[in-house]
Amino acid sequence: MNLVIGALVFWGAAWWVNLRIANGRGRDTRAARLAVPVLFGLTLLVLWEGLVRGLNVPGVILPPPSAIATRFAASLPILWVDFVQTFVKGALSGYVIGCGAAVATAIIIDRSPFLQRGLLPVGNFIAALPVIGIAPILVMWFGFDWQSKAAVVVVMVFFPMLVNTVQGLAASTAMQRDLMQTYSANYWQTLLKLRLPAAMPFVFNGLKISTTLALIGAIVAEFFGSPIKGMGFRISTEVGRLSLDMVWAEIAVAALAGSAFYGLVAAIEKGVTFWHPSQRG
Amino acid sequence: MTEPVITAEKLDLTFQTNDGPVQALRDVNLTINKGDFVSFIGPSGCGKTTFLRVIAALEHPTGGHITVNGMTPDEARQSRAYGYVFQAAGLYPWRTIAGNIKLPLEIMGFPKAEQEERVKNVLQLVDLEGFGKKYPWQLSGGMQQRASIARALAFDADILLMDEPFGALDEIVRDHLNEQLLALWARTQKTIGFVTHSIPEAVYLSTKIVVMSPRPGRIADVIESPLPRERPLEIRDTPEFIAVAHRVREGLRAGHSYD
Amino acid sequence: MNRILPVLTVVVALIVLWYLGAVAMNAQWTRDQAARAGQELSFTGIVADTLSQDRPKLPAPHQVAAELWQTTVQKSITSKRSLVYHGWVTLSATLLGFAIGTGAGILLAVGIVHNRAMDMSVMPWAIASQTIPILAIAPMIIVVLNSIGIQGVLPKAIISAYLSFFPVVVGMVKGLRSPDAMQLDLLKTYGASGGETFRKLRLPSSMPYLFTSLKVGIAASLVGAIVGELPTGAVRGLGARLLSGSYYGQTVQIWAALIAAAALAAALVGVVGLIQRATLKRMGMER
Numbered sequence: 095m096n097l098v099i100g101a102l103v104f105w106g107a108a109w110w111v112n113l114r115i116a117n118g119r120g121r122d123t124r125a126a127r128l129a130v131p132v133l134f135g136l137t138l139l140v141l142w143e144g145l146v147r148g149l150n151v152p153g154v155i156l157p158p159p160s161a162i163a164t165r166f167a168a169s170l171p172i173l174w175v176d177f178v179q180t181f182v183k184g185a186l187s188g189y190v191i192g193c194g195a196a197v198a199t200a201i202i203i204d205r206s207p208f209l210q211r212g213l214l215p216v217g218n219f220i221a222a223l224p225v226i227g228i229a230p231i232l233v234m235w236f237g238f239d240w241q242s243k244a245a246v247v248v249v250m251v252f253f254p255m256l257v258n259t260v261q262g263l264a265a266s267t268a269m270q271r272d273l274m275q276t277y278s279a280n281y282w283q284t285l286l287k288l289r290l291p292a293a294m295p296f297v298f299n300g301l302k303i304s305t306t307l308a309l310i311g312a313i314v315a316e317f318f319g320s321p322i323k324g325m326g327f328r329i330s331t332e333v334g335r336l337s338l339d340m341v342w343a344e345i346a347v348a349a350l351a352g353s354a355f356y357g358l359v360a361a362i363e364k365g366v367t368f369w370h371p372s373q374r375g
Numbered sequence: 376m377t378e379p380v381i382t383a384e385k386l387d388l389t390f391q392t393n394d395g396p397v398q399a400l401r402d403v404n405l406t407i408n409k410g411d412f413v414s415f416i417g418p419s420g421c422g423k424t425t426f427l428r429v430i431a432a433l434e435h436p437t438g439g440h441i442t443v444n445g446m447t448p449d450e451a452r453q454s455r456a457y458g459y460v461f462q463a464a465g466l467y468p469w470r471t472i473a474g475n476i477k478l479p480l481e482i483m484g485f486p487k488a489e490q491e492e493r494v495k496n497v498l499q500l501v502d503l504e505g506f507g508k509k510y511p512w513q514l515s516g517g518m519q520q521r522a523s524i525a526r527a528l529a530f531d532a533d534i535l536l537m538d539e540p541f542g543a544l545d546e547i548v549r550d551h552l553n554e555q556l557l558a559l560w561a562r563t564q565k566t567i568g569f570v571t572h573s574i575p576e577a578v579y580l581s582t583k584i585v586v587m588s589p590r591p592g593r594i595a596d597v598i599e600s601p602l603p604r605e606r607p608l609e610i611r612d613t614p615e616f617i618a619v620a621h622r623v624r625e626g627l628r629a630g631h632s633y634d
Numbered sequence: 635m636n637r638i639l640p641v642l643t644v645v646v647a648l649i650v651l652w653y654l655g656a657v658a659m660n661a662q663w664t665r666d667q668a669a670r671a672g673q674e675l676s677f678t679g680i681v682a683d684t685l686s687q688d689r690p691k692l693p694a695p696h697q698v699a700a701e702l703w704q705t706t707v708q709k710s711i712t713s714k715r716s717l718v719y720h721g722w723v724t725l726s727a728t729l730l731g732f733a734i735g736t737g738a739g740i741l742l743a744v745g746i747v748h749n750r751a752m753d754m755s756v757m758p759w760a761i762a763s764q765t766i767p768i769l770a771i772a773p774m775i776i777v778v779l780n781s782i783g784i785q786g787v788l789p790k791a792i793i794s795a796y797l798s799f800f801p802v803v804v805g806m807v808k809g810l811r812s813p814d815a816m817q818l819d820l821l822k823t824y825g826a827s828g829g830e831t832f833r834k835l836r837l838p839s840s841m842p843y844l845f846t847s848l849k850v851g852i853a854a855s856l857v858g859a860i861v862g863e864l865p866t867g868a869v870r871g872l873g874a875r876l877l878s879g880s881y882y883g884q885t886v887q888i889w890a891a892l893i894a895a896a897a898l899a900a901a902l903v904g905v906v907g908l909i910q911r912a913t914l915k916r917m918g919m920e921r
C-alpha cells in the first residue's frame with residue numbers, strides 16, 4: 095500500500111513542478127520544453143511501477159517497468175537478432191524498394207497528365223485501405239522469411255509515397271516554370287533544377303509517413319508466418335506463453351526503432367529542405 | 376539609333392476559357408527600337424502582361440505578326456534574347472543568391488569559370504556584392520528583386536522584360552530602385568519593356584510610354600518622351616515631366632468607360 | 635467530370651494486369667498437373683485452367699467476385715460463412731473503438747489547448763507516439779484482456795480506440811489553435827469569455843482539421859480491429875477470415891475478405907467525408 099501512496103505522492107509532486115515550470119518565467123526555454131515532457135514520462139513510469147507492485151498485479155497481466163528493463167538487459171542478443179530480422183531485413187529493404195519505386199513511377203507518369211489524373215485518385219483510395227491485409231497473400235507467395243515482409247512493406251509504402259511525390263512534382267508555381275521557359279530549358283533541366291527540389295518537402299512528408307508504415311507492415315506480416323525469429327514472431331509467441339515482460343521489451347525495441355528511424359528521416363529532411371518555411375521557423 | 380528590335384503588326388490574342396473566349400489583345404501595332412525604355416501602362420486586365428508574354432513566346436498570338444530581332448519570338452528565345460523579371464522575385468529558396476543567378480547560366484551551358492565571373496559582375500551591377508552566399512529569404516524584398524534583375528542580366532540578353540517588378544515594394548524602396556534601374560540601363564544599353572501601374576514611374580523611366588485600355592486590350596496612345604536620358608529624381612517636379620504625366624492620364628481616362 | 639475516363643482507364647488496366655498476373659502465376663501448377671497426367675496442353679487450355687483453379691496462387695478477379703457474391707448475397711447474414719456477418723463483427727468493433735478514441739482524443743485536445751502544463755507534458759508524447767508501431771501491442775491487449783475475462787468486441791475496440799486516439803488529438807489541437815492572433819484579439823475587444831471564444835471561434839475553426847484526422851482515424855480503427863482478430867485464433871471477423879484463409883491456403887477466401895475490408899474502409903472514409911461536407915456546408919466553410 096505504501097508503494098501506491100508513494101507513487102501517487104510522486105505524481106502530485108511532479109504535476110506541481112510541471113505546473114510551476116509551465117506557468118513560470120522560463121517556460122519557453124529549451125530546458126523547460128525538454129524537462130516537462132521528460133518529467134511527465136517519468137511520472138507515468140513511477141505510477142506504473144508503484145501501482146503494479148503495490149496492488150500486486152500479476153506479471154501475466156502487466157509487468158512493472160523494472161521487470162521489463164531487467165528482461166530487456168538480459169535478452170539483448172535475442173532482441174538484436176529479432177531487430178535485424180524485422181527491421182533491417184524486412185522493414186528497411188522494403189522501405190527503400192517501395193519508396194524508390196514510387197518516386198520512379200511518379201517521374202515516369204509525370205509526362206502523362208492523363209495517367210496522373212487516373213492514378214492519383216486510385217492511389218489516394220488505396221492509401222486509405224487496410225493494405226496490411228495483403229500480408230497473408232504475400233507470405234504465401236514469397237515464403238516465411240524476410241522477403242515476404244519486405245514485399246508487404248513495399249506495397250504499404252508505395253501508394254502514400256506515390257501520391258506525395260506526384261503532388262510534390264506539381265508544387266512549383268506557374269511563374270517558376272515560365273521563368274525556365276524564358277531560358278528555353280528542356281524537360282529534364284526543368285525537372286532537375288526546379289521541380290524535383292520544389293517537390294522535396296512533399297517527398298519527405300511521404301518518407302516520414304512511410305517509416306511508421308514500414309515497421310507496422312514488417313511486424314504484423316510476421317503474425318501470418320515467419321521463421322523462428324523476428325519482432326512480430328517474438329511478440330505473438332511470447333504472448334502465447336504469457337511472458338509479458340519479453341513482449342514489453344520487444345515493444346520497447348519497436349518504439350525505439352520507430353522513433354529513431356523517423357528522427358533520422360526528419361534530420362535528413364532538415365538538411366535537404368532547410369529552405370522551406372516550415373524548417374526555418 | 377533607330378534600329379527596330381520588336382515589331383508587332385495587327386496582333387490579336389483570344390483566350391479560350393470555360394466562360395467563352397476572352398479577347399486579351401486586339402489590333403496591337405507597335406515598334407520598339409534598340410535601346411528604348413518602353414513602359415506599358417493601363418488598368419488591370421488590359422493585356423499588359425499578355426503582351427509581354429507574347430514577346431517572350433510564353434503565349435502565342437491568334438492573329439497578326441510579331442518579330443523580335445528579325446526572328447520569331449520562339450527563335451529569339453532560343454538565342455537567349457530575353458531576361459524576364461516577374462512581379463515577385465521568384466528566387467529559388469533552395470539556392471543561394473549566387474546559385475540563383477547561375478541557374479540560367481547552367482541551363483545555357485556556360486563554362487564554370489565564366490559563370491563565376493558573370494555572377495560577380497552582375498552582383499556588382501545591382502549593388503549586391505557580398506550577398507552571393509546568402510539565401511533569398513535572408514534578404515529584404517527590395518534586395519530580392521534586385522537579385523532577380525541580376526539573374527535576368529547574367530546571360531547578356533538584349534531585351535529585358537519586366538512585369539511590374541517593383542509593384543509589391545513600398546514607395547521609398549521603389550524610388551531608389553527606379554534610380555538604380557535607370558543607371559543600369561544607361562550602362563548596359565539594353566532594350567527594356569516595363570509594365571507598371573504607376574504614372575510617375577512610367578514617365579520617370581521611359582523613352583516611350585504605351586497607354587493601353589481594356590476590354591478588349593488595345594493601345595490607346597503611344598507617347599514619345601521629350602525628357603532627356605539623364606534623369607535625376609528631381610526631374611519629377613519640372614513642367615515637362617508634369618505635362619507628359621498629364622497626357623498619360625488623359626490617355627488612360629479616354630480608354631476608360633465608366634458606364 | 636474529366637477525371638472519370640482516366641480513372642476508369644487505370645482501373646481497367648489494373649484488372650487486365652491482374653488477369654495477366656493470374657495466368658502467369660498459376661501456369662506452373664497447371665503444367666505440373668498436366669505433366670503428371672501425361673497430357674499435352676494447348677495455350678488456350680492453360681489459360682482456361684489458370685483462371686479456374688480451386689486454390690490458385692492468384693485468383694482471377696471473376697473468381698473473387700463469385701466468392702463475394704456467394705458469401706454475401708447468397709448466404710443468410712447469420713451464417714458463419716457470410717461475409718456480411720464477419721464484416722459486421724469487425725465493423726462493430728471498429729465503430730465502438732472509433733467512438734471511444736475520438737471522444738477521448740477531443741477531450742484531451744481541449745485540455746491541452748486550455749492548460750499549458752498539460753500541453754507541454756503530453757503533446758510531445760502524442761506526436762512521438764505517431765512514429766511508433768502501436769499496432770505491435772495488439773496481440774498483448776487481446777490476450778491479457780482475455781485472461782481477465784474480457785472477451786468479444788471490447789478488446790478489439792480498445793485497439794481501435796488506441797489507434798484513432800492520437801491522430802485525433804494531434805489534428806484537433808492543431809485545429810483549436812488555428813485561429814490567428816487577430817481573430818482572437820477581435821473577440822477580446824468584445825469582452826468574450828474563454829468559453830465563448832471556444833464555442834464561437836476555436837471550435838468552428840477546428841472542424842476542417844478534425845475531419846481530416848477523423849478520416850485517418852477511422853481507417854486506422856478498421857486496421858486495428860482486423861489485426862485485433864489475428865492473435866486469438868478468432869473465428870469471427872474479417873481478420874479471422876484472412877487468418878483461416880492463410881492456414882488452409884484458401885486464396886479465394888483471402889482475396890474476398892480483403893476486398894470486403896477494402897470496401898468497408900472506403901465506405902467508412904466516404905461516410906466521414908459526407909458528414910464533413912454536410913457539416914462544413916452548414917457552417918458556411920465549404921471549399
Ligand SMILES: Nc1ncnc2c1ncn2[C@@H]1O[C@H](COP(=O)(O)OP(=O)(O)O)[C@@H](O)[C@H]1O
Nearest residue numbers: 390392397399418419420421422423424425426
Ligand atoms: N491564361 C489565360 N487564360 C484566360 N484568360 C487570360 C489568361 N491570361 C490572361 N487572361 C485574360 O486576359 C486579359 C488580360 O490579362 P493580363 O494580360 O494579365 O492583364 P494585365 O497584365 O494588364 O492586368 C484579362 O481579361 C485576363 O483575364
Ligand SMILES: [Mg+2]
Nearest residue numbers: 423424425538
Ligand atoms: Mg499583369
